[in-house]
Amino acid sequence: MRLSVQPAGRITALVLQACAVFAFLFTASPSAHAQAVIEEAPATYTGAMGCPSGSFLDIGRGDCWSCPPNAPARTIFAVTSADACEAPLHEEFRRATGPKNPTGLIHTDCQPGWFLDIGLGKCYSCNGYNRTAYPISNPRACSRLVPARRARAKLERASAYCPPGSFQHLLTGRCYSCPPDMDRNLRTGADPSTFNACSLTEAGKARRLGLAKAEELAPQMVQAMLASLTLSNDSSTTTRLKNHDDALAADAERATGANPCALDAFNTWSLGGTADVNAIIGAALDTGMAVDIRKPAREGRTPQRNAYWYGAVSYSIGLNAGGSAGVNYGCWIDDNNHIGGDYHGFVFDPLEIGELATALKAAKGGEHLKDAFKTSGASLAFGVWFDYDWRFLGVTMTPAYGRGISIGGYSKGTTLQIP
Secondary structure, eight states: OOOOOOOHHHHHHHHHHHHHHHHHHHHSSSOHHHHHTOOEEOOEEEEEOSOOTTOEEETTTTEEEEOOTTSOEEOSSOTTSTTSEEEOSEEEEEOOEEEEOOBTTTTOBOOTTOEEETTTTEEEEOTTSEEOSSOTTSTTSEEEEEOOEEEOOEEEESOSSSOTTEEEOTTSSEEEEOOTTEEEOSOOOSOGGGTTOEEEOHHHHHHHHHHHHHHHHHHHHHHHHHHHHHHHTOTHHHHHHHTTOTTHHHHHHHHHSSOTTOSTTOSEEEEEEEEEEEEEEEEEEEEEEEEEOOHHHHTTSSOOOOOEEEEEEEEEEEEEEEEEEEEEEEEESSOTTSOOEEEEEEEEOHHHHHHHHHHHHTTOHHHHHHHHHHSOEEEEEEEEEEOTTOOEEEEEEEEEEEEEEEEEEEEEEEEEEEO
């Protein structure tokens, strides 16, 4: 992948689109702050386990299937094969055709294909069937052996057990589901919908706290996003990062205007190059420089530390697929000589969320996903990061260029300082 050199008008459009999505996420929906404090909740009843009437359970797959009326019996063959169902070999009966009067000198001759019933003295036909021992007037007077008939089974339900995303309660046949971002905990009771049976997952807590922090910082992050998008269009930025050019920080700050991380809330800003590959579970590599922007250093009351070079590796789980490369721009609480260590958080792309929402509204979601992998395009990942004690660490803005789709997800990683 390579970075996209976009015209200035494209940068402005991306910023405006990102800001519009931020406004939608943090004003048109319930407060993310309210979401962040709800760590437990009852489960929701989703239905009973088992197969619908007239269907059967395939034990190997756990699915519910049915056989057609003309082949109602299950065979020993795989349920997905063409021979899954059959009508077994059986005897079929029918009435005889007739009577007709015999001919000949002594009235015992019948036309070809017919036979004489001696008791009645009449001619009858079984029309290709065989004569049975039943009286000629019996509905079973004629019969034939019908070979076994095979047919495919029909899938009636993808699972005889609880639907995906739900769980079976103890040994009952009842299914329940937890709210988004939550999993079943160890609490027990007769009905999980009447007590807090679900707790926030680590990924869910990161998402909710991340959205809450993004809501809090959104007005201040607009300038940071503009700066990061501007830097991503400078083709020399990634080359200078690879060469550990210490002058890059000052040049980047002049190119983007006043450093948007220079707020009382942050002590470090970072500038790095990043590349990632995703297929639900993804991996990313990041390398760059961390610059001291403490308020005392900015005001000249204490010397500014030298920039520290760092490397980071992370993996993510979420609705992501594809690959991209770009510039990573971050604002951090910790000092630039103490940014190493483990971290985790929530990352989402406001541009992709907005475009996908528009495509779905126009019933063109499939076309949008197809185009995302067919042609390269811009993205703007926004990340909110915490340590493992849930202390807020900082935020990142990552304008990138690549193929695929990235809605967002949970990410874990480690940062190492480079001497």
